[in-house]
Amino acid sequence: MTVDNEVKLVIFDKDGTLVDFHRMWLPWAEETVQLLENATGRPVGPAVYKTLGVDPIQGKVSMGALAEKTLTGIRADVSATLQTFGISAIDADAIVERAVPEASKGQTAPVCDLQKLFRELRSLGCKTALCTADSRVATEHQMRVLGIANLLDMVVCGNDVGIIPKPSPHCAIQICKRLDVALNQTIMVGDTIADLKMGRVAGLRCTVGVLTGVGNRDTLKEYTDYFVRMLYTF
Known part of the structure; x- marks a missing residue:
């Protein structure tokens, strides 16, 4: 894996990006x-x-x-x-x-070796954050199942008090403030228009669209700087 040495923070979406949507x-x-x-x-x-x-x-x-x-x-x-x-x-x-159920009973299937991914990012000096529309209870359970709960520096969920959901830039900006990282040293990785538009409107360094989720090149191209077929090729 190679990451620009000016990148200090990577914000990930969850479903479709880290786990099989x-x-x-x-x-x-x-x-x-x-x-x-x-x-x-x-x-x-x-x-x-x-x-x-x-x-x-x-x-x-x-x-x-x-x-x-x-x-x-x-x-x-x-x-x-x-x-x-x-x-x-x-x-x-x-x-x-x-x-309408609050949580899914579906399988939490990682798209790649997430523990290896997050440990490698940490070794490169990158902080990591998760920004998801899912609930906090469901998200924290899934992070424990995936074994990455202790590898994330910050997690923002869809039912957290005071958030403005994606595609608003609010969450991305607040994550950068909390982790003390500049917007232009942060990248957003996601599989939907909402994920990538949030990163673009927030003024992040770049946005990375992953093709393992619900989006494709045509639907995501307006807000995507780079595409990767699979997350671990990022």
Whole structure:
């Protein structure tokens, strides 16, 4: 691995960047659709899948609420979808609050040897941070499972108090301030438009798009300085 010696901090997204997004979240999407159809008694599944950005036939997640928003944002979008079936806003919100799970029961599968990656970055003098739309409870559990909880200098989650979610530059700027690293010495690594736009708008040194998640070169190119096929080639 080679990292510019001017780089002092690498901020990573989690799902789709460090862990396999599809294996993690497809089971969640399937469970959510089943719970919503049971709760509403209506065939809302195809519309909800579309809102989430999930193709249940291909078994893939693409750009959409699931890949790019916090749980609060996902629930708001799903509620709006239910309302197109004639369900009132109040009822839709209540159904979503009960039926949309907070955490996924899917598999936490790393995209590469993450312990080796983070130890090598540390040996090169780079601090590391995680910025995810996922909840703190779920994220901390996954970091322990992956064995990297003690290798990260900072973790920011989607339900932390006071955050402004990606693609706002807020989280990237706050991470740099907390870790005392200049914006132009920091890079952002992610697999979605939200990840990379955050880095670009924040004025980070560069953005790196990984192609193991939900994005591809065409969808990510506007906000990506460099692409890598797999994380450990970074």
